[in-house]
Amino acid sequence: MNKSELVKAMAEQSQSSQKVSKLALDAILYQLTKALSEGEKVYLPQFGTFELRYCLPKQGRNPKTGEVIDIEGYNQPSLKFSANMKNQINSAE
Missing domain, CATH: 1.10.1220 (Arc Repressor Mutant)
Known part of the structure; x- marks a missing residue:
């Protein structure tokens, strides 16, 4: 959808x-x-909780050159569904 x-x-x-x-x-x-x-966290009853999770800085590699690069930390949005939502989805199958 x-x-x-x-x-x-x-x-x-x-x-x-x-x-x-x-x-x-x-x-x-x-x-x-x-x-x-x-x-802020956003809690929607019967649906879930939206929040940010911080991903720590890390080192990666450039696939072309193999050079080591530093990757900065960043905020990753996430959604944790409520137990009610999980039950509704699983019972609909």
């Missing part, structure tokens, strides 16, 4: 227009991105 299909499904589910659903989805994505960029 891509974004336009999700917007269409949201519009059908909420019995609203696709324009309204797209605005709602864009607002949700904006707020998630903003909260994560500020270092």
